[in-house]
Amino acid sequence: MGLKSNLHNLKEKYKGTKMAPAFNALHTFLYLPNETTHGGTHIKVADDLKRTMNIVIMALVPCLIFGMFNAGYQHYMALGEIDAANGFLGASFWTWDNLVIGLWKVLPLVVVSYGVGLAVEFLFAVIKGHEVEEGYLVTGMLVPLIVPVDIPLWMLAVSVVFGVVIGKEVFGGTGMNILNPALTIRAFLFFAYPTWMSGDKVWVHGAVERDQMIAAGENLDAISGETILGSYAQNNSVVYDYWDMFWGIIPGSVGETSKFLIIIGAAFLIFTKIGSWRIIFSTLIGALVMGLIFNGVVDAGWIGESSKFYGLMSVPFWQHLIIGSILFGAVYMATDPVTAAQTNKGKWIYGFLIGFISILIRVFNPAYPEGVFLAILLMNVFAPTIDHYVVQGNVKKRMKRIKVKTA
Amino acid sequence: MGILSKKDANLILDPLADNNPITIQVLGICSALAITAELEASIVMSISVLFVMGVGNVVISLIRNIIPSKIRIIVQLVVVATLVIIVDLVLKAFAYELSKTLSVFVGLIITNCIIMGRFEAFALGNGVWRSFLDGIGNALGYAAILIIVGFFRELLGSGTLLGIPVLGDPIEKTGLYATGYENNGFMLLSPMALIVVGIIIWVQRSKNKALIED
Numbered sequence: 363m364g365l366k367s368n369l370h371n372l373k374e375k376y377k378g379t380k381m382a383p384a385f386n387a388l389h390t391f392l393y394l395p396n397e398t399t400h401g402g403t404h405i406k407v408a409d410d411l412k413r414t415m416n417i418v419i420m421a422l423v424p425c426l427i428f429g430m431f432n433a434g435y436q437h438y439m440a441l442g443e444i445d446a447a448n449g450f451l452g453a454s455f456w457t458w459d460n461l462v463i464g465l466w467k468v469l470p471l472v473v474v475s476y477g478v479g480l481a482v483e484f485l486f487a488v489i490k491g492h493e494v495e496e497g498y499l500v501t502g503m504l505v506p507l508i509v510p511v512d513i514p515l516w517m518l519a520v521s522v523v524f525g526v527v528i529g530k531e532v533f534g535g536t537g538m539n540i541l542n543p544a545l546t547i548r549a550f551l552f553f554a555y556p557t558w559m560s561g562d563k564v565w566v567h568g569a570v571e572r573d574q575m576i577a578a579g580e581n582l583d584a585i586s587g588e589t590i591l592g593s594y595a596q597n598n599s600v601v602y603d604y605w606d607m608f609w610g611i612i613p614g615s616v617g618e619t620s621k622f623l624i625i626i627g628a629a630f631l632i633f634t635k636i637g638s639w640r641i642i643f644s645t646l647i648g649a650l651v652m653g654l655i656f657n658g659v660v661d662a663g664w665i666g667e668s669s670k671f672y673g674l675m676s677v678p679f680w681q682h683l684i685i686g687s688i689l690f691g692a693v694y695m696a697t698d699p700v701t702a703a704q705t706n707k708g709k710w711i712y713g714f715l716i717g718f719i720s721i722l723i724r725v726f727n728p729a730y731p732e733g734v735f736l737a738i739l740l741m742n743v744f745a746p747t748i749d750h751y752v753v754q755g756n757v758k759k760r761m762k763r764i765k766v767k768t769a
Numbered sequence: 770m771g772i773l774s775k776k777d778a779n780l781i782l783d784p785l786a787d788n789n790p791i792t793i794q795v796l797g798i799c800s801a802l803a804i805t806a807e808l809e810a811s812i813v814m815s816i817s818v819l820f821v822m823g824v825g826n827v828v829i830s831l832i833r834n835i836i837p838s839k840i841r842i843i844v845q846l847v848v849v850a851t852l853v854i855i856v857d858l859v860l861k862a863f864a865y866e867l868s869k870t871l872s873v874f875v876g877l878i879i880t881n882c883i884i885m886g887r888f889e890a891f892a893l894g895n896g897v898w899r900s901f902l903d904g905i906g907n908a909l910g911y912a913a914i915l916i917i918v919g920f921f922r923e924l925l926g927s928g929t930l931l932g933i934p935v936l937g938d939p940i941e942k943t944g945l946y947a948t949g950y951e952n953n954g955f956m957l958l959s960p961m962a963l964i965v966v967g968i969i970i971w972v973q974r975s976k977n978k979a980l981i982e983d
Binding site (some may be wrong): 550 | 949950951953954955956958964967971
């Protein structure tokens with residue numbers, strides 16, 4: 363007996379009982395159902411929810427794999443055991459040793475994220491008596507990519523429960539949520555356990571451990587894995603060049619460092635028409651405009667070098683796109699079709715404001731070294747309002763046209 | 770309840786559950802968010818509101834027939850303000866540290882919607898005894914929610930209850946902290962109080978479907 367028939371039998375056995383949705387989901391996740399429809403003509407749509415989600419996951423896989431190598435690379439670099447990679451194809455980057463560390467640290471994050479998240483989804487499906495929705499597939503992949511590599515697994519589990527329940531299920535499940543669940547999870551982590559989500563110790567595997575060993579009296583060098591934004595916010599000099607930032611060979615959350623791979627993912631999403639190019643581009647434009655404004659302020663001499671904002675304000679505007687996670691947010695988070703604005707004009711406004719506010723938070727609030735997730739959550743809340751006014755504006759315009767004609 | 774008729778008993782029991790001022794009438798949310806980070810503050814706030822509501826309802830009920838209806842809000846405000854000042858001064862005299870934690874929120878009991886709401890809706894139209902019971906009942910309903918929220922926020926946010934460490938020492942890493950557990954800083958921020966209140970509302974309404982309005 364194969365797995366498929368086993369699952370099918372299970373499904374038949376539990377048909378009509380409370381547990382039915384759980385077994386249905388298991389079966390349809392892995393196989394096509396045995397049942398076929400009878401009578402009449404049916405239209406088959408290829409791009410259902412599952413297909414859409416799978417395409418996003420495909421776009422994320424390169425970031426995940428790169429994140430694994432980068433986790434190991436940053437670890438060994440910080441220990442001083444390997445040479446700098448100097449570029450995307452650097453010999454010391456794509457090594458087994460790096461990958462082993464990456465697998466060891468990142469795979470558990472993926473497993474916990476999916477395990478806990480899907481458990482909550484299954485539980486709610488069983489309680490509420492509806493089919494399991496695939497909404498968690500993408501969230502589950504995004505979550506490990508936007509957390510620091512050393513985050514304790516139980517914290518991740520608690521946050522996932524919170525994010526899925528409060529961010530999604532209370533609003534009625536997949537498709538009904540106001541906030542992006544992955545970002546809700548990150549926001550919860552950030553505010554609940556700030557020591558694990560910011561600072562210069564959490565971005566490189568082993569840095570916290572090393573700190574504790576030094577505190578215990580061992581004679582070791584401390585590891586510092588400050589992110590580029592952290593350096594700028596403290597007016598320190600940045601040790602990475604632009605190409606490092608572009609290729610992503612820098613400390614940061616697991617999957618958001620490589621701008622190169624994110625751009626490839628973005629191209630894939632735009633090509634398959636899954637991600638909205640309007641949102642992606644308007645977010646980047648918003649960020650650039652805010653960056654230009656800050657550059658203008660610095661150029662006009664309104665702010666001195668002694669100001670604590672000088673470091674980030676004087677960053678050349680285009681560089682805001684390759685530091686921090688604005689690109690990752692724009693491509694994978696802001697474009698979430700459920701929480702984004704739905705109208706085309708609304709998408710431009712929504713995206714622009716995300717970029718604009720992200721850079722605003724980035725510069726003015728050093729306590730939140732990366733404001734992208736807050737900006738996106740904020741605009742998630744406003745997306746329905748934006749849509750409302752866009753639609754109303756259109757209605758008004760057309761009413762006017764009628765009046766002019768009839769007058 | 771021997772001393773109370775069934776109707777009178779309901780005045781106290783209803784606000785505790787099916788007509789709770791916070792979770793059903795959704796009044797008095799601001800103070801529930803602001804002062805529930807510690808259980809002790811929640812309890813003191815609850816007692817203060819209990820006093821103000823009980824006495825206030827009685828006073829308003831006593832003078833209800835001589836208050837000109839055009840200026841009744843002002844009269845109500847004067848009554849609450851007087852009582853709140855008494856509470857504030859008592860706290861400052863006997864529990865100074867606590868009064869600093871509660872800071873302006875004791876003063877803001879004046880603006881607590883529950884109190885004005887009960888004056889308007891009940892004390893102005895009912896006798897002294899029933900008004901007293903109504904005030905006590907609503908204050909207890911308010912207290913119940915405050916204490917539940919305060920309990921979870923202090924336990925999960927600081928690992929203490931009434932200031933006593935119950936989960937071990939977070940710095941020395943004893944007790945639960947030895948396993949890697951950490952306090953949840955989000956619990957100490959006001960948004961989490963809103964979410965905890967939301968969860969209480971959720972639990973309450975899924976237990977009693979009659980409470981769900983469209």
